Amino acid sequence: MALRALALVLGALLVLLLGLPLLSLLLRIPSGDLVARLRDPLILQALRLSLLTSFAATVIVATLGLPVAYLLATGEFRGKRVLEAFIDLPMVLPPTVAGVALLTAFGRTGLAGQALSALGITLPFTTLGVVVAQAFVAAPFFVGAARAGFAEVDRKYLDAAATLRAAPGYTFLRVLVPLAAPSLFAGAAMSWARALGEFGATITFAGNMPGVTQTMPLAVYLALQSDLDAAVALSVLLLLVSLTVLLSIRLTPSRLAALAARARRAPR
Amino acid sequence: MNAFMRFALAVLGLPLLAGRPEAPAPSTLTVYAAASLTDAFRELGHALEATHPGLTVQFNFAGSQQLALQIEEGAPADVFASADQRWMSYAAEKGLVAGEGAIFARNRLVAIVPRTNPARIGGLADLGRRGTKIVVAAEAVPAGEYSRETLEKLSAAPGFPPEYARRVLANVVSQEENVKAVVAKVQLGEADAGLVYRSDVTPSVSRYVRVFEIEDPYNVIARYPIAVLKRAKNAEAAKWFVELVSSAPGQQTLERHGLLPAAAAAPAATQP
Numbered sequence: 001m002a003l004r005a006l007a008l009v010l011g012a013l014l015v016l017l018l019g020l021p022l023l024s025l026l027l028r029i030p031s032g033d034l035v036a037r038l039r040d041p042l043i044l045q046a047l048r049l050s051l052l053t054s055f056a057a058t059v060i061v062a063t064l065g066l067p068v069a070y071l072l073a074t075g076e077f078r079g080k081r082v083l084e085a086f087i088d089l090p091m092v093l094p095p096t097v098a099g100v101a102l103l104t105a106f107g108r109t110g111l112a113g114q115a116l117s118a119l120g121i122t123l124p125f126t127t128l129g130v131v132v133a134q135a136f137v138a139a140p141f142f143v144g145a146a147r148a149g150f151a152e153v154d155r156k157y158l159d160a161a162a163t164l165r166a167a168p169g170y171t172f173l174r175v176l177v178p179l180a181a182p183s184l185f186a187g188a189a190m191s192w193a194r195a196l197g198e199f200g201a202t203i204t205f206a207g208n209m210p211g212v213t214q215t216m217p218l219a220v221y222l223a224l225q226s227d228l229d230a231a232v233a234l235s236v237l238l239l240l241v242s243l244t245v246l247l248s249i250r251l252t253p254s255r256l257a258a259l260a261a262r263a264r265r266a267p268r
Numbered sequence: 269m270n271a272f273m274r275f276a277l278a279v280l281g282l283p284l285l286a287g288r289p290e291a292p293a294p295s296t297l298t299v300y301a302a303a304s305l306t307d308a309f310r311e312l313g314h315a316l317e318a319t320h321p322g323l324t325v326q327f328n329f330a331g332s333q334q335l336a337l338q339i340e341e342g343a344p345a346d347v348f349a350s351a352d353q354r355w356m357s358y359a360a361e362k363g364l365v366a367g368e369g370a371i372f373a374r375n376r377l378v379a380i381v382p383r384t385n386p387a388r389i390g391g392l393a394d395l396g397r398r399g400t401k402i403v404v405a406a407e408a409v410p411a412g413e414y415s416r417e418t419l420e421k422l423s424a425a426p427g428f429p430p431e432y433a434r435r436v437l438a439n440v441v442s443q444e445e446n447v448k449a450v451v452a453k454v455q456l457g458e459a460d461a462g463l464v465y466r467s468d469v470t471p472s473v474s475r476y477v478r479v480f481e482i483e484d485p486y487n488v489i490a491r492y493p494i495a496v497l498k499r500a501k502n503a504e505a506a507k508w509f510v511e512l513v514s515s516a517p518g519q520q521t522l523e524r525h526g527l528l529p530a531a532a533a534a535p536a537a538t539q540p
Contacts, residue, residue: 222445
């Protein structure tokens with residue numbers, strides 16, 4: 001009983017730690033101000049850019065991350081642990097370091113940058129550069145979740161598919177991916193959230209230019225330097241948007257999970 | 269379970285440890301200074317430590333606007349040195365410093381380009397050429413404000429088109445949050461040119477960049493005020509530092525780092 005009470009207290013403390021700053025942010029904003037700020041074209045621009053780049057980064061991360069996650073979940077090969085550590089690296093790397101690393105790779109004088117510019121592709125100071133920075137830091141979140149999802153899928157469904165002579169590609173797309181869908185969604189949601197909040201790598205690699213590379217976190221930071229009220233309003237806006245998207249994604253997978261569970265029960 | 273309880277109590281006890289946020293020891297001096305003062309102030313800090321055994325000088329270098337806000341939010345600073353009067357006046361308005369601060373240094377803007385000069389810039393007029401990638405400090409940053417003023421002045425200069433400022437600003441690919449970030453982007457060769465303070469072109473930077481001077485009539489001379497904070501924990505050492513900065517050796521150190529001496533500064537803006 002004492003243990004349970006203690007757990008409750010500890011849990012409450014964590015909720016307080018996470019919730020109190022967000023709540024005080026909401027309380028600090030003068031009512032009506034948010035609506036007025038929403039009409040500011042500069043803020044709308046930053047919000048639109050943030051949504052565009054974070055979704056683009058998520059799509060890229062999911063597309064490139066799916067095969068890697070599958071490989072890590074099902075395969076055993078030399079250097080697997082090294083690959084795992086390598087993929088997790090952006091999670092622990094300070095984002096500014098990530099930004100400098102991206103510059104040395106894709107910058108104008110960077111290793112790959114010179115080849116890219118020969119192809120007419122420029123990343124620093126461009127919207128595409130923002131997407132690359134976000135994808136860089138967000139990738140581990142998707143790969144980690146997708147990998148866990150794939151690993152949880154019961155082998156017998158794959159064996160059943162193989163007995164029915166399903167092609168491996170067909171099995172992957174029609175059996176494995178649907179069964180792992182909740183994890184894939186969760187991973188995509190986490191990646192998206194990380195991309196949306198990205199600051200350090202973006203400002204270092206892509207710079208800060210309204211309408212081109214100034215995403216919401218950059219706009220908040222810049223506003224903080226001159227106008228605290230504007231910064232608070234922007235933060236609240238960003239908070240509401242992220243909460244809405246995270247909630248809607250959370251609600252979707254639960255329905256998907258239910259569907260998947262029904263599908264799993266059906267063949268028996 | 270007993271061990272678990274003990275661990276849990278330890279966790280619960282953690283907030284007690286957080287009571288006093290790094291209250292500096294009496295022998296620590298905390299100086300909040302504009303990013304453009306980084307190298308000069310580090311040297312002056314060492315000099316003060318050498319003449320006052322037991323004293324440790326800590327610095328927080330950032331954009332002046334950011335420092336002013338941090339101080340307003342209760343950051344434990346003893347001295348505030350700003351890159352413009354605006355943020356010192358802001359601190360004065362909030363009752364954080366007495367008076368408007370004393371001007372101790374001046375600075376001027378220059379244009380820098382990477383040593384490789386990818387855009388083949390031969391002079392200031394070329395900054396307005398279409399497609400040149402320019403990086404400046406954001407408008408909230410003193411250096412950013414000065415940059416825009418200087419560009420406006422140059423638009424009226426002989427040899428420059430009247431729409432010069434507009435053209436250069438149209439070439440801006442990034443508005444950095446402090447002047448040192450402008451230096452970095454040019455130094456890395458990502459930008460074709462940037463506007464920074466003369467003092468930002470330190471020996472380590474000058475290996476990577478070329479400097480284009482901006483003539484006096486069109487330049488904006490930045491004036492740096494310094495003040496001891498009203499709630500300074502180490503007011504005595506704070507006064508020493510301010511005195512050192514304004515002394516002859518202090519002024520020489522500042523000059524060596526590309527800053528201009530305080531002399532000939534606006535007389536009205538000195539001592540409160």
